[in-house]
Amino acid sequence: LPELRYPDQLNAARELLAGPPGERPCVRGSGISWTYAELRHHAAQVAAVLTEDLGLVPGNRVLLRGPNEPWQVACWLGVLLAGGVAVATMPMLRRTELDTISELARPSLALVHHDFLHDVPPDLRTVAYGGDSELTGMIATHDGGFAPVDTAADDVALLAFTSGTTGRPKATMHFHRDVLAIADTFSRHVVQIRPADVVTGTPPIAFTFGLGGLVVFPLRAGASTVLLDRVTPPQLADTVAEEGVTVLFTAPTAYRAILAADKADRLAGVRRLVSAGETLPASVWHAMHDATGLRIIDGIGSTEMLHVFISAADDDIRPGTTGRAVPGYQAAVLDDDGRPVPDGTPGNLAVKGPTGCRYLDGDRQTTYVRHGWNFTGDTYVRDADGYFTYLARSDDMIVSSGYNISGPEVEQALIGHPDVVDCAVVATPDEERGALVTAFVVLREGAAPDAAALQDHVKQTIAPYKYPRLVEFVTELPRTSTGKLQRFVLREKAAE
Ligand code: 3SK
Numbered sequence: 001l002p003e004l005r006y007p008d009q010l011n012a013a014r015e016l017l018a019g020p021p022g023e024r025p026c027v028r029g030s031g032i033s034w035t036y037a038e039l040r041h042h043a044a045q046v047a048a049v050l051t052e053d054l055g056l057v058p059g060n061r062v063l064l065r066g067p068n069e070p071w072q073v074a075c076w077l078g079v080l081l082a083g084g085v086a087v088a089t090m091p092m093l094r095r096t097e098l099d100t101i102s103e104l105a106r107p108s109l110a111l112v113h114h115d116f117l118h119d120v121p122p123d124l125r126t127v128a129y130g131g132d133s134e135l136t137g138m139i140a141t142h143d144g145g146f147a148p149v150d151t152a153a154d155d156v157a158l159l160a161f162t163s164g165t166t167g168r169p170k171a172t173m174h175f176h177r178d179v180l181a182i183a184d185t186f187s188r189h190v191v192q193i194r195p196a197d198v199v200t201g202t203p204p205i206a207f208t209f210g211l212g213g214l215v216v217f218p219l220r221a222g223a224s225t226v227l228l229d230r231v232t233p234p235q236l237a238d239t240v241a242e243e244g245v246t247v248l249f250t251a252p253t254a255y256r257a258i259l260a261a262d263k264a265d266r267l268a269g270v271r272r273l274v275s276a277g278e279t280l281p282a283s284v285w286h287a288m289h290d291a292t293g294l295r296i297i298d299g300i301g302s303t304e305m306l307h308v309f310i311s312a313a314d315d316d317i318r319p320g321t322t323g324r325a326v327p328g329y330q331a332a333v334l335d336d337d338g339r340p341v342p343d344g345t346p347g348n349l350a351v352k353g354p355t356g357c358r359y360l361d362g363d364r365q366t367t368y369v370r371h372g373w374n375f376t377g378d379t380y381v382r383d384a385d386g387y388f389t390y391l392a393r394s395d396d397m398i399v400s401s402g403y404n405i406s407g408p409e410v411e412q413a414l415i416g417h418p419d420v421v422d423c424a425v426v427a428t429p430d431e432e433r434g435a436l437v438t439a440f441v442v443l444r445e446g447a448a449p450d451a452a453a454l455q456d457h458v459k460q461t462i463a464p465y466k467y468p469r470l471v472e473f474v475t476e477l478p479r480t481s482t483g484k485l486q487r488f489v490l491r492e493k494a495a496e
Contacts, residue, residue, distance in 0.1 A: 004354050010153035012179035013080035020222035029227030030069035041144035046078025048142040058083030065089045066113025067229040071130045075111045083149030086158040088206035092463045095119040153177040160208050162303040171360035172304050181354040182212050182307035183220035185328035190311050197223040201249030212307040213249035233257035237266035251277040251402035264291035277402030278434040279390040282320035304357035310388050321387040329353030333382045338371050349380040398427040400435045405466045413461040419447035428494040438494045439468035449473045
């Protein structure tokens with residue numbers, strides 16, 4: 001792999017929009033269909049509104065909130081063209097989570113889809129976009145002639161939030177060059193997206209898996225992308241057939257559901273299936289291969305590294321393993337002191353490459369980045385051929401249907417219910433979702449067990465997908481003599 005070299009002055013949005021011919025189809029979704037020239041025009045209009053009308057200066061942060069559709073892409077690119085820092089937030093987040101993100105990211109303003117204005121902190125200057133909104137009125141006075149800000153390759157382009165194990169989200173910073181690097185490694189060398197490709201998928205573009213797969217990769221390759229807002233797996237398969245999709249990004253749960261719904265034949269026109277977000281069971285890989293002849297490209301990435309760093313494609317794939325280090329990255333299994341463990345021995349997965357983990361607030365940095373290695377928090381084993389196999393999360397994160405859910409965050413939500421005196425949240429292994437969020441709850445004396453009421457309470461407090469699907473009522477939680485919760489006891493109980 002030739003070393004990735006970028007000029008010192010680099011604006012990722014300008015690069016992503018500059019290449020392909022203007023008339024080429026670029027992005028469609030929600031009834032909109034834009035060519036590259038049209039996306040370029042709208043992104044430049046957004047940048048002009050931000051700088052000339054709203055007073056944004058380079059380095060200011062802009063919170064973004066909305067579903068996967070073309071205007072979110074125009075806003076994201078517009079922020080980068082203006083030299084701003086995009087802070088994309090998952091559309092399902094609620095006020096509590098958005099308050100924390102605002103507190104940490106300190107955005108100067110927010111661009112929010114007109115259907116998602118609820119739950120945005122009221123003291124944040126917010127401009128609605130899409131349809132007949134404030135932004136639509138504002139961009140009308142700009143002709144799209146905005147000159148992109150000449151950012152440095154190492155200027156921060158985006159803050160990506162990850163749910164920390166403590167329940168408090170953590171922001172990771174990524175540079176303009178990182179945005180191009182993920183396309184010039186995983187996309188270029190493993191997925192191999194081409195200009196004629198039509199890409200789609202399910203991850204929100206506020207999640208870096210979706211941002212890369214559905215925005216950065218297709219744009220960098222001059223391909224086109226179809227953005228979908230909340231589709232079921234059978235609807236996804238139908239859309240793939242109807243829209244002529246050739247590259248699909250989704251999670252193992254969706255591949256399994258497409259197979260279960262007997263919809264795999266709808267993937268007949270697809271060239272590449274990509275899976276990330278959770279580990280892909282060998283059984284799903286083989287079932288999809290039997291049904292379609294396609295070999296799913298599995299991968300592991302992280303918000304901290306921006307995108308996928310271990311993967312394999314075509315004949316290199318060994319189902320059940322995640323693959324090998326993506327060209328441009330190095331991966332290793334290390335002990336707690338940072339020394340490599342022998343092949344076949346479980347240890348901490350560590351990775352280094354052109355992108356890297358940079359937390360906005362410093363306290364995690366020294367724990368998660370040591371000797372130039374980024375520790376991912378996963379326990380992995382490597383074989384003699386350099387294939388990495390996932391064993392478990394090393395911390396308290398629960399990975400369910402591709403979502404990273406922090407056990408302590410769900411506990412904090414539960415403990416806010418007047419009937420709950422103590423609780424602990426762990427994962428129960430599950431064939432369908434990878435893991436189920438499971439709550440062990442101690443009720444106040446006299447309170448009647450009502451799992452549905454507790455589940456509703458969590459859904460009202462934090463993003464609904466984090467609610468505990470299983471609730472078990474207990475009289476006490478296992479604790480050490482110093483009062484420390486013995487999570488491993490509960491994990492074993494949950495797995496029984
Ligand atoms: O979960 C993953 O494997 C992943 C992949 C790409 C980008 C981000 C993440 C968290």
